[in-house]
Amino acid sequence: MQTASLKIGTRGSKLALAQAYETRRRLQEAHGLPEEAFEIVTMSTAGDRIQDRALSEVGGKGLFTEEIERALKDGDIDIAVHSTKDMPTSLPEGLHLSVFLEREDPRDAFIGRTVKRFIDLPEGAVVGSSSLRRQALIRRFRPDIKIVLFRGNVQTRLRKLEEGEVDGTFLACAGLRRLGMADVITEVLDPVAFPPAPGQGAICIESRIGDARIDALLKPLAHRETQIALACERAFLSALDGSCRTPIAGLAKVDGDKISFSGMILTPDGTRMHEISAEGAATDAALIGADAAARIRKAAGEDFFNGWA
Numbered sequence: 001m002q003t004a005s006l007k008i009g010t011r012g013s014k015l016a017l018a019q020a021y022e023t024r025r026r027l028q029e030a031h032g033l034p035e036e037a038f039e040i041v042t043m044s045t046a047g048d049r050i051q052d053r054a055l056s057e058v059g060g061k062g063l064f065t066e067e068i069e070r071a072l073k074d075g076d077i078d079i080a081v082h083s084t085k086d087m088p089t090s091l092p093e094g095l096h097l098s099v100f101l102e103r104e105d106p107r108d109a110f111i112g113r114t115v116k117r118f119i120d121l122p123e124g125a126v127v128g129s130s131s132l133r134r135q136a137l138i139r140r141f142r143p144d145i146k147i148v149l150f151r152g153n154v155q156t157r158l159r160k161l162e163e164g165e166v167d168g169t170f171l172a173c174a175g176l177r178r179l180g181m182a183d184v185i186t187e188v189l190d191p192v193a194f195p196p197a198p199g200q201g202a203i204c205i206e207s208r209i210g211d212a213r214i215d216a217l218l219k220p221l222a223h224r225e226t227q228i229a230l231a232c233e234r235a236f237l238s239a240l241d242g243s244c245r246t247p248i249a250g251l252a253k254v255d256g257d258k259i260s261f262s263g264m265i266l267t268p269d270g271t272r273m274h275e276i277s278a279e280g281a282a283t284d285a286a287l288i289g290a291d292a293a294a295r296i297r298k299a300a301g302e303d304f305f306n307g308w309a
């Protein structure tokens with residue numbers, strides 16, 4: 001029996017599995033190997049098990065990655081496939097996000113039950129979301145809307161919507177596309193007015209630093225523009241000390257040798273907001289993101305971060 005040359009770790013949600021299958025398909029194509037050369041190892045994480053509280057209350061993004069990162073360090077798996085936007089900016093020692101696959105649509109989608117467009121929701125309508133960024137943006141435009149905590153996987157959220165628990169919800173276009181469910185989208189949000197989370201829409205691969213065999217296997221999967229855009233967005237997030245309690249948005253675009261970036265920070269109640277934009281050479285992506293963070297921090301003032309933290 002042929003043993004797998006690479007073990008791919010992933011969470012077990014439909015979206016996580018779709019991302020792991022996509023990664024496997026790209027690995028097969030790049031190396032002309034059969035499916036059996038890559039084993040998908042499904043893992044349950046604390047984040048998947050805790051369903052009744054907001055993530056920001058129980059420990060944040062790390063809850064979805066701890067078990068998987070332990071397996072990666074122990075050599076039980078060789079790579080882990082994640083949604084970049086779910087990844088903390090600092091990773092356990094010895095691990096890194098080595099490869100970013102070509103990005104899907106980074107924008108947010110509105111899924112309305114009674115109206116198509118978010119802005120057309122009636123006064124006092126109920127919207128489901130547990131993302132602090134989306135909550136702050138919703139409140140910024142429509143302080144009258146009632147927001148209910150909406151955790152669980154994409155399917156669970158859409159079922160709650162169908163059952164009438166809420167009038168609408170927001171999800172990433174990318175996730176819905178990967179699940180083959182883009183037809184539920186009733187409005188694609190303008191990324192200037194309703195900017196996405198840093199990293200949204202991009203699959204990343206986490207691996208051990210200095211593992212030459214794995215690096216060689218992964219190399220053909222790296223998508224240049226996405227790698228550069230994500231270096232900028234994650235530098236912005238990291239310099240703002242992006243915790244789950246800070247509504248932060250940011251999106252970079254790479255065009256040839258140039259990069260442009262726009263970022264936003266908001267207070268959770270949506271009443272205060274700062275925007276920043278930056279441009280420069282693609283080779284300076286991380287510097288541009290970090291500099292944009294320093295400038296937006298200065299423009300906002302320290303009380304912006306301390307007032308409600």
Ligand SMILES: NCc1[nH]cc(CCC(=O)O)c1CC(=O)O
Binds near residue numbers: 174175
């Ligand atoms: N936090 C859950 C999560 N993580 C990544 C995605 C979507 C896919 C992506 O951004 O790549 C989603 C669901 C959503 O926000 O709709």
